Amino acid sequence: MTKSIMQTEKECFFCGRKTCLERHHVMAGTANRKLSERYGIWIWVCHDDHVGIDGVQYDKQRNWDLKKQAQIAFEERYGHELWVKTFMKNYIY
16 A cells, blocks of 8 residues: 555544545546555545545545645656646646
8 A cells, every 4th residue: 555645644634533534546537546546646534525425526626626735745746747647637727
């Protein structure tokens, strides 16, 4: 399991809960999920913040904001060119 580049503590990224956590790969889809794992673009989330009514899986704005944060973390570590080459989308600009 690759370490997350987006968070250091094992707690819900959104609410801080420390139990009933699930891994959320920020970039969706089979290929992107593998890339999220490879580059550490994943977070811990509680069940409600993952798949609840306002969970990141269903809330488009929350999901978009998370992708922006992922891109920032990725670019700080690997650079903008690799982000665009790898994910072919820009969430910041």
